[in-house]
Amino acid sequence: MGPHDSTNPRHELVIALGDPAGIGMEVVLKALASATLPPELQPLLVGCRRTLVSTHARLQQQTSHPLADPAALRIDDQPLKASVQPGQPTTSGADAGFRWLTRAVELLQERGSRALVTAPIAKHLWHAAGHRYPGQTERLAELAGRQRSSMLFTAVSPTSGWRLNTLLATTHIPLSQVPEALSPDLVQHKLNVLEGFCRRFTSTPHLRIAGLNPHAGEAGQLGHEEAEWMLPLLDQWRKDHPQVQLVGPVPPDTCWISAARAWQSPNQPGPDGILALYHDQGLIPVKLLAFDAAVNTTLELPFLRTSPDHGTAFDIAGQGIASPESTTAAIQAAWDLS
Numbered sequence: 170m171g172p173h174d175s176t177n178p179r180h181e182l183v184i185a186l187g188d189p190a191g192i193g194m195e196v197v198l199k200a201l202a203s204a205t206l207p208p209e210l211q212p213l214l215v216g217c218r219r220t221l222v223s224t225h226a227r228l229q230q231q232t233s234h235p236l237a238d239p240a241a242l243r244i245d246d247q248p249l250k251a252s253v254q255p256g257q258p259t260t261s262g263a264d265a266g267f268r269w270l271t272r273a274v275e276l277l278q279e280r281g282s283r284a285l286v287t288a289p290i291a292k293h294l295w296h297a298a299g300h301r302y303p304g305q306t307e308r309l310a311e312l313a314g315r316q317r318s319s320m321l322f323t324a325v326s327p328t329s330g331w332r333l334n335t336l337l338a339t340t341h342i343p344l345s346q347v348p349e350a351l352s353p354d355l356v357q358h359k360l361n362v363l364e365g366f367c368r369r370f371t372s373t374p375h376l377r378i379a380g381l382n383p384h385a386g387e388a389g390q391l392g393h394e395e396a397e398w399m400l401p402l403l404d405q406w407r408k409d410h411p412q413v414q415l416v417g418p419v420p421p422d423t424c425w426i427s428a429a430r431a432w433q434s435p436n437q438p439g440p441d442g443i444l445a446l447y448h449d450q451g452l453i454p455v456k457l458l459a460f461d462a463a464v465n466t467t468l469e470l471p472f473l474r475t476s477p478d479h480g481t482a483f484d485i486a487g488q489g490i491a492s493p494e495s496t497t498a499a500i501q502a503a504w505d506l507s
Contacts, residue, residue, distance in 0.1 A: 176211050176243075178281040182503050185273035186216030187288025188266040189249060190258040191481025192491040194224040197288055199493035200500055201237035207504055211243070213282065215273040217265065218246040220253070231489025247272055255487025263294035270305060274312045277472055284473040284507035285309075286499050289481045292341070303341035306467050309474055319362045319468040322451065322478060323502060324459035331431040332370065333459055334442040335451045336363040336468075347447040348394060351381065353402045359444055360406055362468055364413055367441040369506070373412050374441040377427075378403065380418035381446050416440070425454035432458050461494035464502040473507040475499040 187193030194216070201212055214221070221239045228236055247269055253262040270287060277285050292304050302308045310318040321336045338359045339350045360376070367374035379385075380399070382392025389396045395418050407415050417424075424443060431439025445451025455463050456478065463478035477495035485491055 176213075177209075179283050180209050180211045181213055181280065181282040182210060182284055182286055182500060183213045183215060183273045183277045183280075183282045184286045184500075185270045185288060186214060186221070186266075187269075188258060188290045188294065188481045189217060189220055189253040189262045190255055190486060191289055191291070191483055192486050193266075193288025193481070194221050195228060195486070195489070195491050196477065196493040196496040198225055198228065198236045198239075199234050199491075200496040201242070202235035203493070203497045205497065206500060210500070210504060212500075213243050213245060213276065213280075215245045215269045215276065216247060217249045218244045220249060224255075227487070228489050234489075234493075245272060245276060256483050256485075258291060258294055258481070258483055260294060260298040263291060264298040264300070266290045267295055267298065267300045267308070270308060271312065274309065282472075284475065284503035286496075286503050287474060287476045288496070289477065289479060291481050291483070305476070306340065306474075309467060309470060313470045313472070315470055317358075318470055319359060321363070321366060321466045321468055322455045322463050323466055323506075324455070324463040324478075324498070326432045326459070327462065328433060329431060329435040329437065331435075331437075331439055332441075333428055333432055333439070333455065333463075334363070334367060335455050336366070336442060336444050337448060337451050338444060338446045340448055342448075344447065344449075348381065351394065351446060353398050356399065356402060356444070356446075357406060360415070363442045363444055364410065366468060371441055373414070375414040376416070376442045376444065377419055377424055377440045378415065378417035378444040379421045379424040379446055379450055381421075383420070383422070385418040385420045417444075421450055425458075428454070429458055461492060462498050463495065464499045466502065466506065473503060475503040475506075 251261040320340050324333045381394045386392040386395035428439045430437040465476040467474040477499045
């Protein structure tokens, strides 16, 4: 593919193919065959053409699932330096995934493409290959020249049509570091980001914020953060944002109950957005409710980025059984939200 071929950049999604030993190529080929995606969508794949072609040939033998034909796709060919087998991850394969992501951002910025979609990588293999980033999100922020970014998970319920939005205040850090990382400035900033995202759908968002401690601190009996600085911060934030209904800090074990009801049943009211204070606090309810439908969305970059809500799945790579649902949802969300 020539880098300056004629396409409409507003119809173009750049797709980085992730770790070549994982399920990335498989789920992208399956997802791009989905009849539900917009017909004007113009994907531009970044990865190894030869590996993608061999993946397609293998999948034709393994599955009756519809597949996009690599011969009909535009591919920015970035060949592997060493062969990689599905389900057998290597540091050279992880390095390729890192190069593909970097190249995808270069292309997107050069071409003014609509958004970026990324297939999964394995963080520990990035580290083994010498790329010391907590994840793709942090590398994207660096490439975009941004000091910070935000990780939001969004999903549309196939049952009720309601949209679940959960933003993480902190992301890939050990649990022991969460209380220290949380600050009034950080929580205020993340609430502003969440409000901005939810205003895409409503002018008067209803937001919820989870507490940090059990029972949201139980008036200081089970933790001090809520009483010491979170409650005063939230009171001030409400005064500064009169159009927003903000509930919280809500005990974490009940914070997502109204969301679960809205996800499962039409006409059940649910919050427009929830702020979780740490990774697993937000991701456990999201994945329980919406594992196949949830999309990892990176905000605060000069471009929108989405990714499926699952990992490389090395254990099933090469078997032809990986579900493309989350990748299809990621491509659709990149189109809808950008």
